Amino acid sequence: MNTEEILTIAEQVVSAWDWTSESVRTRPNQLDVKVTSLAELHPAVVGLRVKRLGFLSAIVGLDLGPEANEMEVLYYFCPGDAAIVLRVRVPRQGATLPSLSDVIPSAEVFERELSEMFGIQITGLRNPQRLYLPDDWPDDTYPLRKDFDPSVLLAAAPAAENTPSERN
Amino acid sequence: MPDTAASKRFTVPIGPQHPALKEPGHFEFTVDGEIVTNAYVRLGYAHRGIEKAAESRNWVQNLYLLERVCGICSHIHGFAYSLAVERLANIEAPPRAQAIRVIVAELERIHSHLLWMGVSAHEAGFDTLFMYSWRDRETIMDVLEGLTGNRVNYSANVLGGVKFDVTPTQADIIRKGLTFLEERTKHYLDVIMHDTMFLQRTRGIGVMTRSQAEVMGALGPTARASNVQRDLRVEAPYAAYKDFPVQMVLDTRGDLEARFEVRINELFESYRLINQILDNLPEGELNVRVPRRIPAGEMIVRLEAPRGEVFYFIKSNGTDKLERLKVRTPTICNMTSVVRLSVGHQLADVPMILAGIDPCFSCNDRTVQIRQADGGAQPNGLSSLMSWEELRQYAIRKYEAR
Structure with a gap:
């Protein structure tokens, strides 16, 4: 499959039935899909996977x-030279996304990272625990959000941890 | 003991101290006797928050930060970042710079594959191969040091090109090193294909079928050993790979032996490619000027690192700083395959399966905070944080006191 064929198939997948998702070619090798309804995300990914375009790059x-x-x-599917981007908008508070790991197993690690870094809850993960952040990381603190303030980490650190008596 | 399901399960924790590559990662394997029945992974012991740190630095500073994502494949990170910034600014590095970038990238691949071969031979208990391959790897390290001035973090890239030229004298030194390594690599290929003891640790172990590799999103040599045609140098050639095509190395068996053979055969391809580029090095400038402010937009760049595809996403907001940077390194994709492939194997094979993907933990965990030596002067009992300027002054004092 060349890039043109890949993008044409992807366009057919995401324009199926009576979906509201819009797709635009932003570059010769890139298709941007605005997923307006969360209910369409999972079927779209299944569609891409069935058409053998399900290589989730990031x-x-x-x-x-x-x-x-x-x-x-942004879900970047990158078969060959092409890039198919599924764009999903979620609110900053109380966002929930369905896990894609039942269709694409490698999505699990990306979703766990997304969840702990941005505070988006992912439903349906095999192991929803933290992947990267430490066990004593304060709750409801999401480091890759724009308003993240590192000083909360100092406040949250247990006082006894670094005292000389503890160390010796 | 009560005969419950929980009492029958036995969990073996491995790590965070060096499960394979003297790097931190924590695995929990549930075993039934010697057979692994379930596996979990916990990462982040080397997570340094580089993606966040990049948001507070300017375009040029980030180049140096990102080169330190990984010590083994540092060039590919600088390469990917420069390429992304250049594409956002709609400029292209001169052909000579593109060729030199590819030379360094291939030298890096050679050093990385030789390093990996040593480590996984060590995991298999074959320390002679480990010692020899690391001795030979020094050839490449010397070549890289002669070329760039550094053994690691070569800092070959600048935005818009490269920092140094490859002179005819240096080209000869590289060719000499490659000729030596080619002979050695033939020997290693012979060893890993015919040494009976070694084959017992590799043949038929950790078999990943083609469809498994595709579904689990395996990358790089790990995927190619399962006959998945995934090599960005061939699929989507970038920089000088457009003019100097690469042959994809594939294997159909998908076990550890195949992963060894694919990586070693890739070495020959790298030797051939470097020699070809050195013979046909385009003439011209080494770099072009890049504006301080980069136009707003989003850009992805995917390059073939020694371990597989590295993915860079950059969003610019039109200022001298970037809005968001996302780095996805190959190890994190291949980690899924370790967790799933371990199930059903002997526990003793797990280190080899893990080493088989060539894991790089500092890649997949991605600012270090340094505290003053004032013994907990802060109200919460912690030592106070050093500012950037204090850290700089500390470095100068330390250097002068040598």
């Missing part, structure tokens, strides 16, 4: 800032 989280009060999640 999931990118973007915090659009407290003013916009929204976050964007």
Whole structure:
């Protein structure tokens, strides 16, 4: 399959039935799909997987800032030279996304990272525990959000941890 | 003991101290006798928050930060970042710079594969191969030091090109080193294909079928050993790979032996490619000027690192700093395959399966905070944090006191 064929198939997948998702070619080798309804995310991924375009290269989280009060999640599917991006907008508070790990096993690690770094809850993970952040990381603190303030880490650190008596 | 399901399960924790590559990662294997029945992974012991740190630095500073994502494949991170910034700014590095970038990338692949071969031979208990391959790897380290001035973190890239030229004298030194290594590599290929003891540790172990590799999103040599045609140098050639095509090395068996053979055969391909580029090095400038402010936009760059595809996402907001950077390194994708492939194997095979993907933990965990030696002067009992300037002054004092 060349890049043109890949993108044509991907366009057919995401424009199926009566979906509201819109797709635009932003570059010769890139198809941007705005997933407007969360219910369409999972079927779209299944569709890509069935058409053998299900190589999930990365999931990118973007915090659009407290003013916009929204976050964007980009699912980059990259078969060959092409890139198919599924863009999902979620609110900054109480966002929930379905896990894709039942269709694409490698999505699990990306989703666990997304969840702990941006505070987006992922439903349906085999192991929803933290992947990267330490066990004593304060709750409801998401480091890749724009308004993250590192000083909360100092406040949250247990006082006894680094005292000389403890160390010796 | 009550005969419950929980009492029958036995969990073996491995790590965080060096499960394979003297790097931190924690695995929990549930075993039934010697057979692994379930596996969990916990990462982040080397997580340094580089993605967040990059948001507070300017475009040039980030180049140096990102080169330190990984000590083994540092060039590919600088390469990917420069390429992404150049594409955002809509400029292209001169052909000579593109060729030199590829030379360094291939030298890096050689050093990385030789390093890996040593480590996994060590995991298999074959320390002679480990010693020999690391001795020969020094050839490449010397070549890289002669070329760039550094053994690791070569800092070959600048935004818009490269920092140094390859002179005819240096080209001869590289060719000489490669000729020596080619002979040695033939010997290693012979050893890993015919040494009976070694084959007992590799043949038929950790078999990943093609469809498993595709579903689990395996990358790089790990995927190619399972006959998945995934090599960005061939699929989506970038920089000088457009003019100097690479032959993809594939294997159908998908076990550890195949992963050894694919990596060693890739070495021959790298030797051939470097020699070809050195013979046909394009003339011209080494770099072009890049503006301080990069136009707003999003850009992804995917390059073939020694371990597989490295993915860079950069969002620019039109200022001298970036809005968001995402780095996805190959190990994190291949880690899924370790966790799933271990199930059903003997516990003793797990280190080899883990080493088989060539894991790089500092890649997949990605600012170090340094505290003053004031013994907990802060109200919460912690020592106070050093500022950037204090750290700089400390470094100068330390250097002068040598």
